[in-house]
Amino acid sequence: MPVAACPRCGHRLNGATNADPREDEAPDPGDLTVCASCEAFLTYGPDMGLVALSKREVAELLPAERTNLVRARDLVRLAKRIPDLPRPAGRAREDR
Numbered sequence: 465m466p467v468a469a470c471p472r473c474g475h476r477l478n479g480a481t482n483a484d485p486r487e488d489e490a491p492d493p494g495d496l497t498v499c500a501s502c503e504a505f506l507t508y509g510p511d512m513g514l515v516a517l518s519k520r521e522v523a524e525l526l527p528a529e530r531t532n533l534v535r536a537r538d539l540v541r542l543a544k545r546i547p548d549l550p551r552p553a554g555r556a557r558e559d560r
């Protein structure tokens with residue numbers, strides 16, 4: 465998947481996780497996504513660049529699409545609350 469910058473915050477998104485495990489992992493143009501940094505609702509353009517959805521576009525999504533997008537944003541928020549894993553002991557000693 466090519467690296468694409470979030471149009472809202474500029475964060476470079478270099479990966480994606482499909483919310484539906486029955487589908488393949490790679491996103492396609494028109495798929496919806498959430499910025500892992502600023503939590504903006506986004507869609508993939510024809511060139512796989514990211515485009516921010518307006519509030520009206522979000523309101524016009526199918527109810528299931530909007531629900532999945534909100535759930536994805538909730539997962540991004542949850543992931544941000546997980547503290548970083550402890551650093552390996554060897555690495556920590558090198559820093560002293």
Ligand SMILES: [Zn+2]
Nearest residue numbers: 470473499502
């Ligand atoms: Zn962003």
